[in-house]
Amino acid sequence: MGKAKKIRVLAAKPGLDGHDRGIKVVALALMNAGMEVVYTGLRQTPTQIVEAAVQEDVDVIAMSILSGAHDYLFPKVMELLKEKGVSDMLVLGGGIIPDEDIPALKEAGITEVFGPGTTTTEIISYIEHHATVR
Amino acid sequence: MFKEKNQASLAGALEKWSEAVDQKVSKRPERKPDFLNTSGIPIKRLYTPLDDPAENYSEDLGLPGEYPYTRGVQPTMYRGRFWTMRQYAGFASAEESNKRYRFLLDQGQTGLSVAFDLPTQIGYDSDNEIAIGEVGKVGVAIDSLADVETLFQEIPLEKVSTSMTINAPAAVLLAMYIVVAEKQGADPKKLKGTIQNDILKEYSSRGTYIYPPKPSMRIITDIFSYCAEEVPMWNTISISGYHIREAGSTAVQEIAFTLANGIAYVDAALKAGLDVDKFGPRLSFFFNAHLDFLEEVAKYRAARKLWANIMKDRFHAKNPKSMMIRFHTQTAGCTLTAQQPKNNIVRVAYQALSAVLGGTQSLHTNSMDEALSLPSEESVQIALKTQQMIAYETGVTDTVDPLAGSYYVESLTREIYERAYDYIRKIDKMGGAPTAIEQGYIQREIQDSAYAYQREIEKDERIVVGLNRFQIEEEKPKNLLRVDPAVRTQQVERLRKLKAERNDESVKSALAALDQGARGDDNLMPLIMEAVRGYATLGEICDVLRGVFGEYQAINTLG
Numbered sequence: 001m002g003k004a005k006k007i008r009v010l011a012a013k014p015g016l017d018g019h020d021r022g023i024k025v026v027a028l029a030l031m032n033a034g035m036e037v038v039y040t041g042l043r044q045t046p047t048q049i050v051e052a053a054v055q056e057d058v059d060v061i062a063m064s065i066l067s068g069a070h071d072y073l074f075p076k077v078m079e080l081l082k083e084k085g086v087s088d089m090l091v092l093g094g095g096i097i098p099d100e101d102i103p104a105l106k107e108a109g110i111t112e113v114f115g116p117g118t119t120t121t122e123i124i125s126y127i128e129h130h131a132t133v134r
Numbered sequence: 135m136f137k138e139k140n141q142a143s144l145a146g147a148l149e150k151w152s153e154a155v156d157q158k159v160s161k162r163p164e165r166k167p168d169f170l171n172t173s174g175i176p177i178k179r180l181y182t183p184l185d186d187p188a189e190n191y192s193e194d195l196g197l198p199g200e201y202p203y204t205r206g207v208q209p210t211m212y213r214g215r216f217w218t219m220r221q222y223a224g225f226a227s228a229e230e231s232n233k234r235y236r237f238l239l240d241q242g243q244t245g246l247s248v249a250f251d252l253p254t255q256i257g258y259d260s261d262n263e264i265a266i267g268e269v270g271k272v273g274v275a276i277d278s279l280a281d282v283e284t285l286f287q288e289i290p291l292e293k294v295s296t297s298m299t300i301n302a303p304a305a306v307l308l309a310m311y312i313v314v315a316e317k318q319g320a321d322p323k324k325l326k327g328t329i330q331n332d333i334l335k336e337y338s339s340r341g342t343y344i345y346p347p348k349p350s351m352r353i354i355t356d357i358f359s360y361c362a363e364e365v366p367m368w369n370t371i372s373i374s375g376y377h378i379r380e381a382g383s384t385a386v387q388e389i390a391f392t393l394a395n396g397i398a399y400v401d402a403a404l405k406a407g408l409d410v411d412k413f414g415p416r417l418s419f420f421f422n423a424h425l426d427f428l429e430e431v432a433k434y435r436a437a438r439k440l441w442a443n444i445m446k447d448r449f450h451a452k453n454p455k456s457m458m459i460r461f462h463t464q465t466a467g468c469t470l471t472a473q474q475p476k477n478n479i480v481r482v483a484y485q486a487l488s489a490v491l492g493g494t495q496s497l498h499t500n501s502m503d504e505a506l507s508l509p510s511e512e513s514v515q516i517a518l519k520t521q522q523m524i525a526y527e528t529g530v531t532d533t534v535d536p537l538a539g540s541y542y543v544e545s546l547t548r549e550i551y552e553r554a555y556d557y558i559r560k561i562d563k564m565g566g567a568p569t570a571i572e573q574g575y576i577q578r579e580i581q582d583s584a585y586a587y588q589r590e591i592e593k594d595e596r597i598v599v600g601l602n603r604f605q606i607e608e609e610k611p612k613n614l615l616r617v618d619p620a621v622r623t624q625q626v627e628r629l630r631k632l633k634a635e636r637n638d639e640s641v642k643s644a645l646a647a648l649d650q651g652a653r654g655d656d657n658l659m660p661l662i663m664e665a666v667r668g669y670a671t672l673g674e675i676c677d678v679l680r681g682v683f684g685e686y687q688a689i690n691t692l693g
Contacts (some may be wrong), residue, residue, distance in 0.1 A: 011692075016252035016268050018341020021381050024581045025588045027692055039692045043256075061364065067252055068507070068617065072267030078455070099509055099610045102662050116472040117601050118504045119592045 005133050008058040012040040012090045015078065017067035022094060026062060029120030035127070046076040054084060059131045062123075065095040075108035082109075090131045094118070141184060148182060155179070157210050171429045172587075173386040175549050181541035194439070194548065198534045200454075202442040204547065205535040206493040207458040211532035218496035219521045220297060222464065224249035224274040225508055226621045228284035231274040232362040235289060237511065241518055245496060246289070246327075247297040249273030250307070255342040257303045257676030260625035270419060272508075273299075275428030277568035277629050278671045282310040283317070287314035292320035297372070297462065297496075298326035302344035302419040303658060304331040305353055306675050309666040328418055328462070331357060334567055335374050337686065338576045339381040342677060347568050347682035353405040353658060354399065358413040360659035369418040371399060372462060379422035382584020385433045386550055388422060391576055393440055394567040397558070400449055401566065410449050414456025419492075423485035424466040428484070431537055432546035434461070434492025440551055440558075463489035464498040472506040474600035475611060478502040483520050489536050490524050497521055507614040574691040581691060583597045629671065636669040644668050645678050 011027040013020060020042060026039045038056050040049060053061050065073060074093050081089065093105060094114040102113050111130065114123055155176040169177040178185075196202055199209030208214060223246075224231045235246050250273040254266035259277045260269045269275050276282060291314065300307045308329050312322050333350040336343040343350070354371065361370045373385075377391035383391065396417065402412050421437065422428055430590055441459040467487035470478045479502045486499045499517040501509030511518070525531055538542045564570045571577070590596035597603045644665040651661045665675050 008594050016256055016264070016342075020341065021581075021584050024692060025382075025585050029588075030583070031693065037693070039690060041688050041690055042268075067268060068271040069267035071619075096505065097508065098614050098616075120588065121592055
C-alpha cells in the first residue's frame with residue numbers, strides 16, 4: 001500500500017457575495033489538515049463551480065454564501081452535478097443559512113450545512129469521515 | 135526638577151512593587167502568561183505616569199478641534215450635538231425600503247443609510263441572469279432612476295443626510311440621487327450625505343469591484359472634482375476600514391490599510407490636478423467597533439492623529455478641515471454570534487460605547503439577529519435605542535474625550551499610531567496601496583489575522599460567551615425576516631415597462647456620449663447624469679464602462 005491519497009476539495013463562492021473570510025479560513029484549515037484545496041475565488045456561477053469540480057476531480061465541494069442566495073444557488077449546483085452524472089461528491093454548504101432552509105437544501109442533495117460558530121475542526125472531521133476519495 | 139524627582143521616586147516604587155507582585159505571581163499565576171490585545175500588542179499589568187510622558191502633550195494630543203485632533207475634531211464634541219444615529223437599512227424593493235426609512239426617521243433616527251443588493255453594487259440590472267437569487271437580498275434593488283424616485287418618496291432630500299453604501303457604481307447612484315433631489319425641488323448645493331466610493335478596499339476585502347484599479351481611480355477623482363463644484367457639502371468618499379476589519383484584520387491593520395488607501399486617493403486626486411484643500415475636507419472615513427473596548431478607543435484617537443500628520447506633513451494641506459478625520463462607525467458584525475443572539479445586544483452596546491468614547495461622527499449599531507438573517511424591525515429598534523441610551527443616559531457625552539489621560543489609553547494610542555505608521559511605511563516602499571493590493575500583500579495580511587483569530591477561538595485561547603464557553607440549550611430562533619423571492623419578478627416587470635415607455639433614442643445617444651467620454655478624459659459625472667435623467671438603467675451604464683475599461687480579475691492569495 002502506498003501513501004493514502006489526499007482528499008481534494010473545491011472551496012467555492014457561488015453568486016455575487018463578497019464575504020470570503022469564512023471560506024478562506026476554512027480553506028487554510030483544510031490545507032493544514034493535509035487536504036488539497038482549490039479555491040475558486042469570488043463570483044462563481046453554478047456552471048463554473050461544477051466545471052471546476054469536474055475538471056479538478058475533487059472529492060468535496062465546500063460552498064459559502066452569506067447573502068441569502070443559497071436557496072437558489074445551492075440546489076442549482078446540485079442540479080448541474082446531476083446533469084453531468086456526478087453523484088459521489090460530498091457537497092457542503094456554509095454561511096448565514098437560516099435553520100428552516102436546511103431541510104430543503106438537504107433534500108436537494110447538499111450533504112451538510114455548517115452555520116456560524118462551526119469550528120474548522122468539526123468541518124475537517126466531517127470531511128474525513130464522509131468523503132469518498134477516488 | 136520637581137517632575138524628574140517625582141518620576142525617579144515613582145520608578146523606584148514601581149520596581150519594588152513589580153518585584154513583590156512577581157513573587158506572588160510565581161506562586162499563584164495570573165490568568166495567562168501573556169496578555170495581548172487583538173493587534174498583538176503586549177499589555178502590561180499596570181500603566182503609570184511613566185508610560186505617559188506628558189511633555190509632548192501639545193504635539194501628541196492637542197486640544198479638541200485643533201491639530202492633531204487626537205482628542206476630537208470638534209471643540210465641543212457631544213456637548214454641542216450628538217453623533218448622527220444612522221442605521222444601515224434596505225432590502226427587497228424600493229417601496230419596502232422606503233417604508234423602513236420612514237419608520238426609522240419616525241423612531242428618531244437622524245440620517246439615512248442605504249443598503250443596496252449585490253446586483254446593484256456590481257452594476258447589473260435585476261433581469262440579468264447572474265442576479266438570480268440575489269435580487270433584493272442584502273439591500274434594495276435599484277435598476278433605474280424610477281426606483282430611486284420610489285426609494286425617497288416623501289423624504290425631503292434637502293433636509294435629511296443620506297449615506298449610500300455603493301462603490302464601483304457610486305457615480306451612477308449619486309447621479310440618480312441628485313436628479314431625484316432636483317425633481318423634489320432641492321438645491322444640489324444643499325445636499326448632505328456620503329457615498330462610500332472606496333474601491334481599493336473592495337479589491338482587498340469586500341469584493342464588489344467591477345473595473346480595474348486605474349479607471350476606477352479615475353471615476354473616483356471625477357466624482358471629487360464634480361462634487362467640489364456642484365454638490366459641495368457631499369462627502370465624496372468614505373474610506374473604509376470597516377470591511378477590512380470584518381475580513382479579519384487587527385485594529386492596527388484596520389487603521390494602517392485604511393489610511394494607506396486614503397493616501398492613494400489623495401495621490402490620485404493630486405495627479406488629476408485637484409487642490410488638496412478643496413477635496414480634502416470632503417474625505418470621510420468609516421471604522422469598525424470591535425470587542426476590545428480600550429483598544430478600540432485608542433484606535434480612533436490614533437487614527438485622527440495619524441491622518442492629521444499625513445495631510446499636513448505629507449500633502450501640505452493648509453485647511454484644517456483637510457486634516458480632520460471625520461468618521462462613521464459600525465459595530466462589528468463579525469463578533470455577533472448565532473448562539474444566544476440576545477447576548478449580541480450587550481456586545482453591540484459596549485462596541486457602540488467605544489465608538490462614542492473614541493469620538494465618532496455617526497454610528498450604526500448592529501441588530502442582535504444579524505448572524506442569522508436580515509434584522510427584524512424589533513431588533514433594529516433595540517439597536518437604535520442602544521445609541522439613544524448612550525447619548526441621553528450614560529453621561530459620557532458631557533465632556534470631550536473623557537478617557538484622555540488614562541495612562542493605558544494614552545500609551546495604547548501611541549503604540550497603535552506607531553505600529554500603523556510602520557505598516558504605512560512598508561506599503562509606501564512597495565509603491566503604495568494599489569500595488570500592495572495587486573501583489574496580494576494586504577489580502578494575505580488580513581487572511582493570516584483572520585486565521586489566527588479563528589485558531590484562538592478553537593484552542594479556547596479566546597473565549598466567546600455562548601460559543602465556546604457558557605453554552606446553553608436553546609430553541610432555534612423563529613420569525614426571521616425573509617425577502618420575498620417575488621421581488622425579482624417585480625423588478626424584471628418594472629424594467630420591462632420602463633424600457634417600453636422611455637425614449638430609447640435619447641438613452642442611446644446619452645450612452646454613446648458616455649462611451650466617447652470614457653475613452654477620452656472628460657469628467658464622467660455630467661455624462662452619467664444625462665444618461666440617468668433619460669432613464670438609462672444602471673446595468674446599461676455600467677456595461678458601457680465595462681466595454682471601455684474592462685473588468686478586474688482578482689488574484690488568488692491562498693496557497
